[in-house]
Amino acid sequence: MSKKSLLTEMRDTQLAIEMIELGARPQVLESETTLSRERLLKLYKEVKGVSPPKGMLPFSTDWFLTWLPNVHSSLFINIHRYITRNSDCSGIEAVLKSYRLYQEYLHTNQAEAVLSFTRAWTLNRFFENRMLETAVCSGCGGHFVVHPDDLHDQYVCGLCNVPARAGKTRKAKAAEGSLRSSGAPTGVPLAGAAEGSRRSSGVPAGVPLAGAAAQIELTAA
């Protein structure tokens, strides 16, 4: 039997609590910690006051490609790239940090979170396994989540080409509005093209809008 060190166990417990607070499903906790399922369920109940939801994790990549989820997924993955490229952060730590920044960004822009922590974690898995990647929008130069098997030569993102029905839900409208509201030119939420010039000017690279950039500077410092 492995002699799991007390420190590892403490660290895993702390990590599990953090993830539970962010809404992680039990499967995520099991995958990222060495704690037993019983232990995790007990911890979950203690932190949340209720039993975790049952059922499988969302598995399909399709969800990330639908309009509003795609905007949010792209935002998250841009933040995550920034974090992993510009700090020592990696693995679950980077996912946690990126998710907090995603939440802060939405809070600042008064938008509702579309990407749950479990979805964000799954998205990162899909990127690690190359089941999803990003393509550069030919309209705004932003980096957006796409399927690797599709053609992306003349890729146009969901913000440069908003589907007619997208504007009809209040939630979608609010999200779109707030993603555009920080003074950035319309349709340039996920800067990537400007990466080089941003880097030289001291502005964090590969990061969406000014608000998030400021947040990231503070947190990543």
Ligand SMILES: [Zn+2]
């Ligand atoms: Zn675009």
